[in-house]
Every structure is written in structure tokens, then in C-alpha cells.
Amino acid sequence: MLQIIDRQTGVLRAARDLTPDIRLFEIEPAAGFVPPPPGSHLDVSVRIGERPDTRSYSIVGACGDRVYRIAVKRLPHSRGGSAYMWSLAAGARVSFTGPHDTFPLGTGRPEYLLVAGGIGITPIFTMAMALARTGARMRLVYAARRTCDFAFADELREALGERLSLVTSETGGRVDLAAEIATLAPGGELYVCGPIGMLEAAKRAWQANGRPPENLRFETFGSSGRFPTVPFTVKVPRLGLEIAVPENRSLLESLEEAGVAMISDCRKGECGLCALPILQVEGTVDHRDVFFSDVEKASDAKLCTCVSRVAGGSITIDTADRTG
Ligand code: FES
Numbered sequence: 001m002l003q004i005i006d007r008q009t010g011v012l013r014a015a016r017d018l019t020p021d022i023r024l025f026e027i028e029p030a031a032g033f034v035p036p037p038p039g040s041h042l043d044v045s046v047r048i049g050e051r052p053d054t055r056s057y058s059i060v061g062a063c064g065d066r067v068y069r070i071a072v073k074r075l076p077h078s079r080g081g082s083a084y085m086w087s088l089a090a091g092a093r094v095s096f097t098g099p100h101d102t103f104p105l106g107t108g109r110p111e112y113l114l115v116a117g118g119i120g121i122t123p124i125f126t127m128a129m130a131l132a133r134t135g136a137r138m139r140l141v142y143a144a145r146r147t148c149d150f151a152f153a154d155e156l157r158e159a160l161g162e163r164l165s166l167v168t169s170e171t172g173g174r175v176d177l178a179a180e181i182a183t184l185a186p187g188g189e190l191y192v193c194g195p196i197g198m199l200e201a202a203k204r205a206w207q208a209n210g211r212p213p214e215n216l217r218f219e220t221f222g223s224s225g226r227f228p229t230v231p232f233t234v235k236v237p238r239l240g241l242e243i244a245v246p247e248n249r250s251l252l253e254s255l256e257e258a259g260v261a262m263i264s265d266c267r268k269g270e271c272g273l274c275a276l277p278i279l280q281v282e283g284t285v286d287h288r289d290v291f292f293s294d295v296e297k298a299s300d301a302k303l304c305t306c307v308s309r310v311a312g313g314s315i316t317i318d319t320a321d322r323t324g
Contacts, residue, residue, distance in 0.1 A: 007095065007096075007097050008029060008030065008031050008032070008095070008096065008097070009029075009030050009031075009093055009094065009095050009096075010027040010028050010029040010030055010068070010093070010094050010095075010096065011027070011028050011030065011091065011092070011093060011094070012025060012026070012027055012088050012089070012090055012091065012092040012093075012094050013026040013027065013028045013067060013090065014026045014090050015088065015089070015090060018071060018151040018152065019148060019149050019150070019151050020148060020149070021073055021074045021075075021149075022071050022072070022073045022074075022119060022149075022151045023071065023072055023074070023085070023086060024060065024069055024070075024071050025069065025070050025071070025072060025085065025088070025094075026067050026068070026069050027042070027067065027068045027069070027070070027094050027096070028066075028067050028068075029066070029068065033063075033066040033068075034098075034099055035062075035063065036059045036063055036068070036098070036099035036101075037099075037101050037104060037105065038104075038105040038123070038126045038127040038130045039058070039101065039102065039103030039104050039105050039123045039126070039127060039219075040058070040059045040098065040099035040100060040101050040102070040103075041056045041057060041058055041059060041098055041099065041100045041102055041103075042056070042057055042059055042068055042070060042096045042097070042098040042099060042100075043055070043056050043096060043097045043098055043100065044056075044057055044070070044085070044094060044095070044096045045094075045095040045096060046080070046081045046084040046085065047080075047084055048080035048081070048084065048248075049080065053080070053081065053253075055081035055082075055085070056100075056102075056267075056268065057070035057071070057072060057122070058070065058071070058103075058122035058123040058126070058193075059098075059099055059126065060122050060125060060126055060152075061125075061126055061129065062126070062129070062130065068096075068098075068099070070122070071119070071122045071151060072085040072086065073118070073119040074086050080248055080249075102219070103123050103191075103193070103217065103219045104217075105127050105130065105131075105191070106189055106217075109136070109187065109188055109189045110137065110185040110186065110187045110188055111136075111137045111138065111184055111185035111187075111188035111189075112127075112131055112136060112137070112138035112139075112188065112189055112191065113138070113139060113141075113180055113181065113184045113188060113189070113190045113191070114127055114128055114131075114138065114139070114140040114141070114190075114191050114192075115140075115141045115142075115143075115175060115177070115180070115190065115191070115192045115193075115194065115198070115202060116140070116141070116142045116143070116192075116193055116194055117142075117143045117144070117175075117193070117194025117195050117198040118143070118144055118145075118149070118194060118195060119151075120192075120193030120194035120195070120198075120219075120220075121142055121150075121151055121152060121193070122151075122193070123193050123219060124140065124142070124191060124193050125151070125152045125155075125156065127191060128140045128156060128159070128160060129155070129156075129159055132159040132160055132163075137185070138160075138163060139160075139163040139164070139165070140156065140160060140163060140164050140165070141165045141167065141175050141180060142156070142164065142165070142166055142167065143166075143167040143168075143169065143173070143174075143175050143194070143198070144166075144167075144168060144169075145168065145169050145170050146168055146170045147166075147168055149168075150166060153166065175198070177201055177202050177205040178205045178208065178209070181205050181206060181209045181211065182209060184211075187215070188215070189215045189216070189217060190202065190206060190211075190215065190216045190217070191217045191218070192216070192217070192218040192219075193218065193219045193220070194220075195220075196220055196225060196226075196269075196288050196289075196290065197226065199218050199220055199290050200290075200294070202216065202218065203216065203218075203290075204294075218290065219268075219270075220268055220269055220270065220288075220289075220290050220307075225286040225287075225288040225307075225308075225309065225311075226286055226311075227284065227286045227309075227311035227312075228311070229247045229309065230247055230309075230311065230312050231244060231245060231246050231247050232244075232245050232283065232309060232310040232311075232312060232313055232314055232315065233245070233313075233314035233315075234251060234254065234255070234310075234314065234315050234316075234317060235314060235315070235316040235317070236255075236260065236316075236317055236318070236319055237279070237316065237318075238318055238319055239260065239319060241258055241260070243255065243258050245309070250267075250305065250306055250307065250309075251303075251305040251306075251308065251309060251315075252264055252267065252274050252305040252306040255305060260319060261319075262274060262305070264305075264306055266306070267306040267307075268306065268307065269288055269289030269290055269291060269304045269306060269307035269308070270289070270290055270291060271291065272289070272291035272292070272304060274304055274305045274306045275291070275292075275302045275303065275304050275305070276302060276303065276305055276317045276318065276319060277301065277302050277317060277318045278300050278301060278302060278303055278315060278316070278317055279316040279317060279318055280315070280316040281300060281310060281313070281314070281315045281316070282313040282314045282315075283310045283311055283312045283313020283314065283315070284310065284311045284312075284313075285297075285300050285303055285308060285309075285310055285311075285315065286308060286309045286310065286311045287303060287304070287308050288304070288307040288308045288309065289303075289304035289306075289307050289308055291304055292304070303315075303317075305317075
């Protein structure tokens with residue numbers, strides 16, 4: 001089991017841009033170093049305005065030099081974490097916990113199919129390099145909008161050769177998940193990290209191919225939806241509350257700031273702990289979680305408040321199952 005060093009500090013040794021909007025941060029821990037397995041994260045303390053908060057970032061690479069590396073995409077509608085990280089210069093102190101092994105890579109599988117979209121490459125890159133080192137049978141499909149958006153492309157080309165497919169949507173490319181899954185060896189595993197649409201498409205294609213659910217592993221970054229990120233209003237009649245949710249704040253954060261007792265864990269739309277019942281909605285719920293099924297999302301009975309939003313308008317929710 002992975003040993004986790006509790007809250008500790010490190011120094012930002014260097015930061016460099018990998019793409020126009022992805023920056024790599026090298027963090028040298030002040031105290032102990034725990035080698036992170038592929039798929040591990042650091043939970044980094046950030047400041048959102050005056051408020052302390054935490055953001056989870058995948059650790060990039062094997063960290064053989066005992067330095068943790070994370071890659072952070074600067075998002076125009078960031079809830080503030082990426083803007084904070086991008087404000088840091090070499091020499092800054094960084095507080096974090098981890099590594100947390102939340103997206104573990106299985107061993108000894110007959111074949112591995114890795115699929116990454118955008119910044120989802122961060123855990124997938126580390127997995128790909130680890131598998132390449134062991135000589136495992138694997139391939140990686142990596143999608144981005146433009147050629148300049150591919151991070152780690154040179155390292156991946158060198159390590160994977162023909163086993164790497166780069167797909168750019170700007171030139172009309174798309175990932176044919178059904179075809180990729182169809183050629184995966186029986187017993188093979190699929191690892192996906194990317195926007196919510198990619199994860200849902202992967203789940204559907206995996207199921208359609210009759211593959212065992214436990215052989216599909218995925219992770220999301222909880223920031224992408226089907227609609228643009230815009231402000232909306234949330235009403236909680238039971239508590240007599242009406243709260244404005246700005247575009248840079250999640251519904252969960254807004255409820256917490258208003259004093260609503262919330263339960264949460266992953267804050268990435270994966271565990272379902274933060275879900276609340278929807279009483280009414282004016283507008284469209286943009287379900288951004290991977291916890292609810294397509295049918296549950298279509299029913300609009302509940303939403304994961306940590307990532308899901310309303311695409312303009314307002315939503316009325318209940319907190320009954322949080323106050324009892
Ligand atoms: S806290 Fe896990 S889904 Fe929201």
C-alpha cells in the first residue's frame with residue numbers, strides 16, 4: 001500500500017510551458033519523498049481569492065530524481081486553481097498532500113489501450129511511459145484540438161513509435177473508440193482520461209463491445225461540460241436560500257460558502273457523495289459527473305454539485321438528505 005506523507009511543503013524548483021496553455025511545475029519536497037505509482041495525484045493547497053482550497057493534479061513521470069512534477073492547464077473559466085498555480089514563480093513554497101494513488105494501473109494484463117483527451121494526458125502519459133519501460137503490449141490514442149496542444153509529444157513518439165496515435169479535432173480527426181476497443185486483446189484494459197464527452201463515449205463503446213466493466217478505468221478532471229460555463233442561480237427552499245453561482249465557483253463551493261452543510265469527497269464528479277435532489281430547473285442541467293448513468297442524468301432527479309451546473313437559468317434543489 002502506498003505510504004502517504006501528510007501535509008507537507010515543497011519548493012517550486014522550476015516551471016515551464018509545455019503548450020500554450022499547459023505548464024509543468026517541478027516541486028521538490030522539503031521532507032520525505034514517496035515514489036508515486038502511475039496514476040497518482042498530489043492534492044495541492046491553492047488560494048482562490050482570499051479563500052484556501054485544494055486542487056488535485058496528476059503526477060507526471062516516474063520522478064526518479066525525487067522531484068514531483070504536475071502539469072496544469074490554464075482555463076479561461078477556471079474556478080481559480082489553475083490561475084493560482086500559473087501565478088507561482090520558481091522558489092515559491094507549495095503545500096500539498098500525497099501522493100494519492102487514485103487511478104491505479106493494473107499489472108500483467110494481456111494488452112492496454114490508453115486514451116487521453118487534452119489535459120487528460122497527464123496520468124496517461126505516466127502510464128504509457130511505465131508500460132513502455134516494462135515492454136507491455138499497449139497503445140495510446142491522444143486527442144487534442146490543435147497540434148500545438150499536444151504535451152509530451154516528443155517523449156511519447158520516442159518511447160512508443162507506432163503505438164502512438166495523435167488525433168487533432170481541428171483537422172477533422174476523431175477517436176474511433178469502437179474500432180480501438182474492437183482490436184483490444186481479450187482481457188485487455190482501457191484507461192481513459194479526458195473530457196466528460198470522451199468518457200461517456202468510451203463507456204458506451206466498451207459496453208457495446210461486451211467488455212467487463214471492471215476492465216475500463218477512467219478519470220475525469222471535472223471541468224468540462226456540454227455547455228459553456230456560465231453563472232446561474234440556485235434556490236434551496238428548505239433553508240430559504242437563493243444563491244448566485246459565479247462562473248468561477250462550483251455549486252458545491254457556493255453552497256458551502258452560504259453555510260449549507262455538505263458532504264463531499266472526490267470533488268471531481270466521481271463518488272456521488274455531493275449529489276442533491278433537483279426540485280425544479282429553469283434551463284438545462286449540464287451533468288459533468290461520471291457517477292450517474294446516462295438514464296439517471298436524463299431524468300434530472302439529482303446532480304453532483306461539485307462539477308455539474310446549469311447552462312443559464314436557475315435550479316431549485318433540496319438538502320433533505322444532508323440535514324437529517
Ligand atoms: S464530491 Fe464526489 S462526486 Fe461530488
